Amino acid sequence: MSERRQYDTDELAQLARQVCEHAQGSEQIEVCVSTGRSTTVRAYRGDVESLRSGHSAAIGVRVISHGRQGFASAGSLDADVVADTLAAARSNVKFGEPDPHQALAEPDDVAPPGLDLSDPAVLSVPDADKIAAAIDLERRCLSADPRISGVRVAAWSDGWSQSALASSTGICVQSEHGSCSVGAQPLATDGDETQIGYAGDAARRPDELDIDRVVAESTSQATGQLGATKPPSERVTVVLAPPVAAAFIGVVASVLAADSVLKGRSPFADRVGEQIADERLHVVDDPTDPTTLGAANFDGEGLAARRNELISAGVLSGFLHNAYTARRSDTVSTGSAVRGTRSVPGVGTHAPVVATGNIAADKLYASVGDGVLVRGVSGLHSGVNPTSGDFSVGAWGHRIAGGQLAEPFREATIASTLQRMLLGICGIGATAEPLAGGMSMPPLVIADVALSGV
Amino acid sequence: MAAAEMTAAPLVDLDVVDATLRAALDAGGEWAELFAEDRESAGVVFDEGRVEEMNSGRDRGVGIRVTAGEVTGYAHTSDLSARGLADAARTAAAVATRQPRGGTMDMTSLGRVALAEPRVAVLPASIGAERKVALLRAADDAARSAHEAVTQVTARYGESRRRIMVANTHGVCAADDQVRTLFSVGCVASGDGGLQTGRETVGYTVGWELFDDHDPAELAERAAQRAVTKLAARPAPSGEVPVVIARGGGGVLFHEACGHGLEADLVRKGASVFAGRVGSQVAASGVSLVDDGTMGPEWGALAIDDEGHPTQRNELISDGILTDYMWDWLRSRDEGRVPSGNGRRQSYTHLPMVRMTNTFVTNGDIDPADIIADTPWGVYVAHLGGGQVNTATGDFVFGMTESYLIEDGVITEPLREGNLIGNGPQVLLDIDALGNDFAMGSPGTCGKDGQGVPVGDGQPTLRVRALTVGGTAA
Numbered sequence: 001m002s003e004r005r006q007y008d009t010d011e012l013a014q015l016a017r018q019v020c021e022h023a024q025g026s027e028q029i030e031v032c033v034s035t036g037r038s039t040t041v042r043a044y045r046g047d048v049e050s051l052r053s054g055h056s057a058a059i060g061v062r063v064i065s066h067g068r069q070g071f072a073s074a075g076s077l078d079a080d081v082v083a084d085t086l087a088a089a090r091s092n093v094k095f096g097e098p099d100p101h102q103a104l105a106e107p108d109d110v111a112p113p114g115l116d117l118s119d120p121a122v123l124s125v126p127d128a129d130k131i132a133a134a135i136d137l138e139r140r141c142l143s144a145d146p147r148i149s150g151v152r153v154a155a156w157s158d159g160w161s162q163s164a165l166a167s168s169t170g171i172c173v174q175s176e177h178g179s180c181s182v183g184a185q186p187l188a189t190d191g192d193e194t195q196i197g198y199a200g201d202a203a204r205r206p207d208e209l210d211i212d213r214v215v216a217e218s219t220s221q222a223t224g225q226l227g228a229t230k231p232p233s234e235r236v237t238v239v240l241a242p243p244v245a246a247a248f249i250g251v252v253a254s255v256l257a258a259d260s261v262l263k264g265r266s267p268f269a270d271r272v273g274e275q276i277a278d279e280r281l282h283v284v285d286d287p288t289d290p291t292t293l294g295a296a297n298f299d300g301e302g303l304a305a306r307r308n309e310l311i312s313a314g315v316l317s318g319f320l321h322n323a324y325t326a327r328r329s330d331t332v333s334t335g336s337a338v339r340g341t342r343s344v345p346g347v348g349t350h351a352p353v354v355a356t357g358n359i360a361a362d363k364l365y366a367s368v369g370d371g372v373l374v375r376g377v378s379g380l381h382s383g384v385n386p387t388s389g390d391f392s393v394g395a396w397g398h399r400i401a402g403g404q405l406a407e408p409f410r411e412a413t414i415a416s417t418l419q420r421m422l423l424g425i426c427g428i429g430a431t432a433e434p435l436a437g438g439m440s441m442p443p444l445v446i447a448d449v450a451l452s453g454v
Numbered sequence: 455m456a457a458a459e460m461t462a463a464p465l466v467d468l469d470v471v472d473a474t475l476r477a478a479l480d481a482g483g484e485w486a487e488l489f490a491e492d493r494e495s496a497g498v499v500f501d502e503g504r505v506e507e508m509n510s511g512r513d514r515g516v517g518i519r520v521t522a523g524e525v526t527g528y529a530h531t532s533d534l535s536a537r538g539l540a541d542a543a544r545t546a547a548a549v550a551t552r553q554p555r556g557g558t559m560d561m562t563s564l565g566r567v568a569l570a571e572p573r574v575a576v577l578p579a580s581i582g583a584e585r586k587v588a589l590l591r592a593a594d595d596a597a598r599s600a601h602e603a604v605t606q607v608t609a610r611y612g613e614s615r616r617r618i619m620v621a622n623t624h625g626v627c628a629a630d631d632q633v634r635t636l637f638s639v640g641c642v643a644s645g646d647g648g649l650q651t652g653r654e655t656v657g658y659t660v661g662w663e664l665f666d667d668h669d670p671a672e673l674a675e676r677a678a679q680r681a682v683t684k685l686a687a688r689p690a691p692s693g694e695v696p697v698v699i700a701r702g703g704g705g706v707l708f709h710e711a712c713g714h715g716l717e718a719d720l721v722r723k724g725a726s727v728f729a730g731r732v733g734s735q736v737a738a739s740g741v742s743l744v745d746d747g748t749m750g751p752e753w754g755a756l757a758i759d760d761e762g763h764p765t766q767r768n769e770l771i772s773d774g775i776l777t778d779y780m781w782d783w784l785r786s787r788d789e790g791r792v793p794s795g796n797g798r799r800q801s802y803t804h805l806p807m808v809r810m811t812n813t814f815v816t817n818g819d820i821d822p823a824d825i826i827a828d829t830p831w832g833v834y835v836a837h838l839g840g841g842q843v844n845t846a847t848g849d850f851v852f853g854m855t856e857s858y859l860i861e862d863g864v865i866t867e868p869l870r871e872g873n874l875i876g877n878g879p880q881v882l883l884d885i886d887a888l889g890n891d892f893a894m895g896s897p898g899t900c901g902k903d904g905q906g907v908p909v910g911d912g913q914p915t916l917r918v919r920a921l922t923v924g925g926t927a928a
Contacts (some may be wrong), residue, residue: 044723045524047524050525050526051525051527051549052530052805053545054529055531056530056532057532069507070507070508071508072511073510073511074512075513075532084512085512088512092508092510092583095505095508096507096508097505127548149724150725152723152724187723187846189724194724194725196725196844196846196847225847233693263501263502264649265642265649267648342511344507344509378843378849378851379841379842379851379852381842382851382853382873383872383873385651387642387649388651388684388870390870390872392690392872392924393924394851394873396849410849412875413872413873413874413875413922415873415925415926416926450924450925452875454693454694454922
């Protein structure tokens with residue numbers, strides 16, 4: 001148990017390369033190493049409730065030999081732990097079973113976007129300022145509306161991480177970045193009734209955090225739900241508010257990952273080139289936009305991150321690939337390997353973006369006439385089956401009546417299938433509203449969704 | 455054999471524990487705690503008829519918690535040297551020195567690390583990988599042989615061993631050695647109407663002996679059957695419907711409907727609909743709810759919680775009357791009472807908070823067959839997925855992964871997947887039939903404020919007068 005060593009990213013890259021040099025014969029080794037530090041402050045009743053901070057380190061070693069894969073990881077970069085982790089990965093590989101497509105990524109000729117994501121601004125924020133930010137967030141929520149009776153959570157978090165990835169196939173990349181975030185859960189009370197709201201933001205720099213939006217959104221969610229009732233069951237047109245639209249698109253993007261397609265678990269297998277959504281829908285995954293926290297120079301296998309079109313005018317453009325799924329599909333990686341240091345690379349999106357449509361914000365409800373605005377959903381993990389496409393989630397928000405926003409509703413569900421909902425898109429807002437992490441999303445209007453209530 | 459292997463050697467030398475806690479108090483803390491954790495895990499993923507991945511992981515670290523009045527400081531580190539821990543103690547204490555309290559040490563028990571009784575017969579790590587692979591292959595074979603419509607099978611094996619040690623300046627000094635073993639199999643079936651899925655999972659706070667009582671091939675056949683059955687499923691109803699929930703399949707309902715709302719941290723902040731309601735009727739008469747961390751080999755079983763306090767059986771609702779909440783150290787300190795053994799954390803990097811362990815509704819006295827026969831029309835939920843709750847309102851959802859229509863008192867057609875939504879306080883009052891066939895359900899991972907911990911749940915077959923089923927049929 002040696003004392004903690006400080007590494008810079010060059011040293012992390014050197015460490016990763018050194019482990020890779022142990023590769024023997026046709027054995028392939030990939031090493032991901034990272035260090036990080038983080039702080040979280042919570043405020044309650046005008047004072048610090050808790051301040052948590054810490055340092056972490058991690059290594060993940062993947063060994064591939066004759067198409068067999070083994071993986072091991074550990075939460076330390078001590079020399080003995082690094083050696084043990086390589087040994088464990090090699091031991092694990094013995095029990096893998098050959099897959100001719102299983103191999104590490106090879107360097108390709110795609111240039112990374114060359115983004116400077118290592119703004120050190122978060123490193124210079126003193127603890128006192130973090131505490132002040134959390135206390136101020138709570139105070140602002142409490143003063144936003146007389147019905148705000150308390151704030152369950154008002155928090156500031158920040159983190160800084162450095163990582164390097166090297167492989168015996170010649171890949172060696174490194175990155176360093178920081179971020180900070182705030183989140184609030186205010187409570188609104190009216191008589192015996194209490195409602196809770198939530199909003200948060202995350203950014204690379206403290207001065208990019210939109211605290212005004214967090215206060216306004218979280219408190220209006222809580223107060224807006226006061227008096228909400230259970231709606232009648234009927235088929236309706238739903239407007240998915242931007243955060244809900246983002247969650248919906250996230251589910252759609254997950255079933256466009258080639259691993260679920262190849263393994264027969266995606267309802268969109270064999271449908272490239274076909275109309276799977278209304279022609280108004282355009283979805284790209286764009287990690288090259290440096291204004292979002294999803295921006296990246298490299299994917300989880302060290303290949304260049306790149307912009308990938310997923311759905312264009314409603315037509316399925318293609319699937320997302322990592323090196324394995326690409327080799328198996330006889331194509332090239334789309335730079336869509338996603339991973340943590342301590343897991344093998346999967347396939348996924350970095351920063352999905354939906355193109356805005358043509359419904360002006362002030363015409364949104366009028367364009368619907370009668371329907372519901374869904375401001376929040378619950379049970380996305382339990383009510384959406386990405387294999388069958390069945391979609392059923394808890395929903396709350398407001399009714400839309402006569403083209404106007406009307407009374408709030410709660411304790412309801414919206415249900416359909418992913419396939420029907422994509423084809424049922426009948427409008428997209430002209431304005432993309434800001435979401436956490438520099439992302440933005442327009443509201444989506446979807447026809448003929450089952451609203452279940454009374 | 456396991457008893458000998460599960461040694462009581464402390465994770466951190468007791469002299470170092472003493473020095474670390476003293477450093478925290480010297481820096482201004484009123485109370486200080488050291489939580490040490492050493493976790494080993496391993497898993498095998500079997501997919502598409504072959505071993506896709508074998509993995510293993512190791513984590514060691516310490517979290518130091520220091521309080522002064524209402525303020526908590528926490529620092530975690532994987533540097534377990536005396537100096538590293540002293541640095542962490544001072545970091546944790548820094549926020550508390552804004553209002554120094556001058557704590558006192560009661561370290562009388564420090565020399566006696568109480569290790570909980572080992573409950574594991576065979577440590578999974580002592581079993582060769584080839585035997586684990588053989589079980590997965592048997593499951594894959596069984597699922598694929600079960601029905602020609604089965605087109606894909608994933609089987610997973612997982613084992614973990616988590617050794618913890620907790621010491622604080624009020625004299626707590628305890629250790630535990632928690633071993634869990636998990637097996638799951640998921641199937642995809644393909645038919646004219648598209649793809650459907652079925653899953654079966656078993657997991658207990660036990661070792662390799664898990665497989666003395668559970669046959670992977672049988673689990674696989676059940677998962678396959680579940681997927682195949684759903685190929686013929688029709689859309690679930692939309693709207694309020696009487697719902698019968700099969701034994702063991704719906705404990706998550708109570709976990710969401712009222713379990714979270716009975717956690718003292720949420721109650722204290724007014725974020726629970728059950729705040730201020732102890733002594734009131736909150737459920738139909740006959741309904742009793744218990745949280746029990748001592749419960750044998752169940753997935754949420756612990757000898758001590760992550761604050762070093764012994765777990766215990768806590769009755770929360772007794773015959774419909776709310777009797778108590780669940781407590782961690784911080785919230786019980788404020789109320790001048792003893793903790794209930796519900797202070798848990800995901801890992802040494804996290805602050806503990808109030809969490810459930812094994813949460814269940816006890817038996818009623820009705821034959822479950824009579825409950826179904828007495829239901830003219832409704833939905834029978836054989837198996838529930840996960841759920842989510844808004845504790846402020848009590849509104850909760852949970853997924854039905856296997857359900858059927860009840861028509862004229864008989865279970866008939868299978869239904870497609872969806873969520874159910876209800877309001878916790880209302881649903882508890884709307885339980886109008888409670889069976890006599892109690893069973894615990896599948897292992898779960900409960901998420902709260904970004905931390906996941908293993909939990910168990912259970913109930914007898916029961917009926918709720920009306921729940922909103924989130925289907926698409928009229």
